[in-house]
Amino acid sequence: MAVSKEQVEEALKGVLEPEIRRPLVELGLVGDPINAWGGKLVVPIGVIADPLPYEDALRASVLPVLERAQLASKVDIELRGVSDTELKRLRNFLRPATDAEARTVANPIGHEQGRSNQFMEVGSKTRVLGISSGKGGVGKSSTTVNLAIALAKKGHEVGILDADVYGFSVPKMLGISRSPLLVEDLMIPPVAYGVRCISIGFFVSDETPVIWRGPMLHKALEQFLVDVYWGDLDFLLLDMPPGTGDVALSMGQYLPKSEVLVVTTPQPAAQRVAQRSAYAAKQLKLPLRGVIENMSWFLGDDGKKYLLFGEGGGKVLADELGIPLLAQIPLVPEIRSGGDDGVPITASQPSSEISKAYDALASAVETLGPARVYRSELKVKG
Ligand SMILES: Nc1ncnc2c1ncn2[C@@H]1O[C@H](COP(=O)(O)OP(=O)(O)OP(=O)(O)O)[C@@H](O)[C@H]1O
Ligand SMILES: [Mg+2]
Structure with a gap:
């Protein structure tokens, strides 16, 4: 038949x-x-x-x-x-015409109006997590990628917006080397290890430096939020650039529900610099949710923990900010090689100790629950 x-x-x-x-x-x-x-x-x-x-x-x-x-x-x-x-x-x-894109939002840099995005909607279930630090090279991108995969493994819909426009690194870390497909004017983010991703790296070659002023940068980030089909995400992770510049301003504007996770290394100097991004978040009125200490120790073949970058910085920063220390991630060569090869350790060795540390971080983020402050003005319609 x-x-x-x-x-x-x-x-x-x-x-x-x-x-x-x-x-x-x-x-x-x-x-x-x-x-x-x-x-x-x-x-x-x-x-x-x-x-x-x-x-x-x-x-x-x-x-x-x-x-x-x-x-x-x-x-x-x-x-x-x-x-x-x-x-x-x-x-x-995918995007009915009545959607958020039709509406506008004040642009903090230019005087043109910007366009609003799905994550600003009152009913949006997406938790937006900005992974930031005042300091470069502390492991923001590695944390973003591995935390995203850990959350996806728990069954969440996860996206990464590589907000490090000048120093993008997420495509390489996720092993994605092609641009997004288009459904007419909608960009479909490439997916790796169950995680959707958009980065400026999909549109320029590795060797081309991105030299943009604030308004252009703002425009690009706006496009990444409005002209991309993100679907119904549980989490949108933002890999923030080092420092506290224009990107943070744009994000504060376009993603007013962002929660901020601060990454630091254990030495006191790093912790002081990381604190700057925390103060910036406070100024933007974004809730600081937790500290992630990265490169906390190196476990030698002799089974001894070597504190290469000192110790205690994460805890001190967390206490100063009055937020929890969510994880201490050790220094392991596989985190670096995984990033360089486009196969993050959470994907290649899901049951390793280090992957378990990222799983625990993902659970800690889940347990925190969404920040409540920004919801205070919402009223349930009767
Ligand atoms: N826990 C770790 N163990 C070993 N290597 C790590 C660890 N965390 C990060 N790295 C490596 O350190 C380097 C810097 O990390 P990463 O790019 O994640 O930092 P970043 O804070 O995003 O840097 P930038 O400020 O330049 O964006 C990378 O080569 C990465 O693979
Ligand atoms: Mg980075």
């Missing part, structure tokens, strides 16, 4: 488009099945780019499900680029 489209849709209803991360069926990407000669079933699947850069991931998520459904003795899928009309329909499905 011929297999119907309904049967195929029923079988595939839970399968997500790998980067849009919504069910293929819901997106209208499952075509009419072809009942071929010899009992073979071929299912056409619409793709938003042809060739699709993540074709293997798509096949790997669809084929086994179809095979398990035992609709036919042999099954295959056929990828077909969607038509312009289908793309338009998809775009309107």
Whole structure:
């Protein structure tokens, strides 16, 4: 008997488009099945780019499900680029015209109006976490990437916005080397290890320095929030640049619900510099939620903990700010090599001690719960 489209849709209803991360069926990407000669079933699947850069991931998520459904003795899928009309329909499905983009928001730098984004919405469930430090090289990006993966492993929908426009490093750390696909004017963030990511690094080559003044930088960050299809995120992590400059200002404006996590190394000097970003957050009225001490010790082959960068800085900073010390992450060569190779340690060695430390950090972030201050003005409509 011929297999119907309904049967195929029923079988595939839970399968997500790998980067849009919504069910293929819901997106209208499952075509009419072809009942071929010899009992073979071929299912056409619409793709938003042809060739699709993540074709293997798509096949790997669809084929086994179809095979398990035992609709036919042999099954295959056929990828077909969607038509312009289908793309338009998809775009309107992903971002209905009544959305936040239509509204505007005051721009803190220029006098033009900026555009508001989904994370500003009153009902947004997304927790926005700015990973910052006044100091460079303390491990903000490594923490962002590994915490994001740890949160994704717990079943959360997670995105990273690489806000370090001048010194972007997240694409390399996640091993992503291509630009986002487009659904008309909507950018679809590439996904690695279950984490969506947008970075200026997707649009410029590694060697090209980004030399921008504040307004341009602001515009880029605005685009990353408004013109990107982020989906329904539980967490948006911002990998902040070192220091307390324009990016923090823009973020304060565009992501008024951001919570701030401060990364520091254990020596007192680092902790004092990290404190600056904490004061900046206070000025922007962003809630400081916790301190992450990175490179806390090195565990030698002799089993001894070597305190290469001193000790106690994280705790001192946390006490001064009146917030918890959420984690102490040791110095391990695999964090650096994982970052350099595009395979973070939380993905390559998920049951290692260090991955467990990031898992514990993710749990601590969950336990903190969303900051309440910004909710005080909200009223439940009766
Ligand atoms: N716990 C750790 N153990 C070993 N290496 C680490 C650790 N944390 C970070 N590193 C390495 O230290 C270097 C700096 O880390 P990272 O890029 O994460 O810092 P950053 O604060 O984001 O720097 P920047 O201020 O330049 O953005 C990287 O090479 C990274 O792999
Ligand atoms: Mg960085």
